[in-house]
Amino acid sequence: MDALVIGAGVNGLTTAICLAEDGWPVRVVAKDLPHDTTSVVAGALWGPSFQEPMAMTMAWTDQSLLDFTALAEDPRSGVRMARALTVSTMPPGEPPPQARSIPELRACAPDEVPAGFAGGFHALMPLADMPRYLDHLTARLAEAGVRVEQGTVASLDDAAREAPLVVNCTGLGARELGDDSVRPVFGQHVVVTNPGLDLLFMELSTADEWTSYFPHGDRVVCGGVRVPDRWDRTPDSAITDRILARVREREPRLGDAEVIEIVTGLRPDRPAVRVAKERRGTAWCVHNYGHGGNGVSLSWGCAREVAALATELRDEPARRL
Numbered sequence: 001m002d003a004l005v006i007g008a009g010v011n012g013l014t015t016a017i018c019l020a021e022d023g024w025p026v027r028v029v030a031k032d033l034p035h036d037t038t039s040v041v042a043g044a045l046w047g048p049s050f051q052e053p054m055a056m057t058m059a060w061t062d063q064s065l066l067d068f069t070a071l072a073e074d075p076r077s078g079v080r081m082a083r084a085l086t087v088s089t090m091p092p093g094e095p096p097p098q099a100r101s102i103p104e105l106r107a108c109a110p111d112e113v114p115a116g117f118a119g120g121f122h123a124l125m126p127l128a129d130m131p132r133y134l135d136h137l138t139a140r141l142a143e144a145g146v147r148v149e150q151g152t153v154a155s156l157d158d159a160a161r162e163a164p165l166v167v168n169c170t171g172l173g174a175r176e177l178g179d180d181s182v183r184p185v186f187g188q189h190v191v192v193t194n195p196g197l198d199l200l201f202m203e204l205s206t207a208d209e210w211t212s213y214f215p216h217g218d219r220v221v222c223g224g225v226r227v228p229d230r231w232d233r234t235p236d237s238a239i240t241d242r243i244l245a246r247v248r249e250r251e252p253r254l255g256d257a258e259v260i261e262i263v264t265g266l267r268p269d270r271p272a273v274r275v276a277k278e279r280r281g282t283a284w285c286v287h288n289y290g291h292g293g294n295g296v297s298l299s300w301g302c303a304r305e306v307a308a309l310a311t312e313l314r315d316e317p318a319r320r321l
């Protein structure tokens with residue numbers, strides 16, 4: 001009756017926690033340990049998702065908001081509720097339904113909108129310092145008696161021979177396990193010393209480059225960029241220069257900030273986030289991948305959905321594991 005979770009990014013760890021806390025004996029196997037995953041590179045701002053399946057992703061980010069709000073009460077979690085200024089070059093309109101749950105959301109007064117933008121919103125949003133947050137999740141898992149084992153799963157059928165419940169949290173790795181609708185979207189952050197910033201800044205844009213900076217204690221994570229279908233994770237110095245120019249123009253105090261590191265990652269993009277069960281021989285596989293640029297925001301909602309599916313499978317006699 002044990003569960004084998006494949007993957008130790010934010011989705012693998014969160015899902016393993018939900019299963020373990022529901023009483024499942026859990027194993028976690030991952031090719032890359034948490035600090036080598038895409039997840040560690042994320043900014044990481046909780047926000048609404050506009051991915052399919054739309055009704056589900058709205059429910060999942062709402063659930064995650066509840067979990068992150070609770071986590072922010074523990075300063076050791078790496079999560080805090082951060083004052084946020086989101087701006088856009090598009091004229092402000094009614095916020096979309098996805099934005100209805102954002103805490104303390106209010107439109108900027110005209111004199112609060114920074115130069116170069118047409119409108120903006122203030123809000124209070126969960127922000128995760130990913131290296132610290134992944135450590136927190138790993139420690140919570142260890143408290144439940146689960147260690148992350150390093151290893152590569154060659155196929156889901158192989159995994160299904162090892163455990164009656166397999167949970168596929170492999171992110172972009174799902175492609176090698178048979179789903180070629182998963183594709184990379186390259187991203188890069190420039191991490192600099194913090195000159196004393198607390199407010200996070202995010203430009204909402206459909207362009208491939210935008211301005212964002214997320215303060216985390218003594219570091220600020222600056223972005224942003226997306227390059228679809230780029231597999232090469234080598235940092236691009238021209239992108240670094242453009243990120244620094246944009247954030248320094250927007251926030252002059254970043255002018256003297258020193259570059260600590262450049263980090264890159266491949267967002268696991270898919271036409272729709274996949275949380276679904278599938279029969280594999282005598283076992284069940286529950287998928288949880290394809291979260292694109294919102295894997296942190298969706299993580300608790302998706303993990304709780306997986307745990308609910310697992311409970312159904314365990315409790316339904318005709319489908320006994």
Ligand SMILES: Cc1cc2nc3c(=O)[nH]c(=O)nc-3n(C[C@H](O)[C@H](O)[C@H](O)COP(=O)(O)OP(=O)(O)OC[C@H]3O[C@@H](n4cnc5c(N)ncnc54)[C@H](O)[C@@H]3O)c2cc1C
Binds near residue numbers: 176186288291294
């Ligand atoms: C620059 C950047 C900024 C981002 N900012 C945000 C943000 O602000 N907010 C937000 O919500 N999201 C953000 N994201 C998106 C987020 O990082 C991803 O959606 C999320 O990390 C995906 O997590 P995951 O656990 O599904 O996958 P991953 O973190 O990629 O983990 C996958 C795990 O599966 C393992 N694995 C894969 N294949 C196999 C195999 N065959 N056998 C064993 N193990 C395997 C890997 O080794 C790894 O451990 C950002 C991403 C980038 C790149």
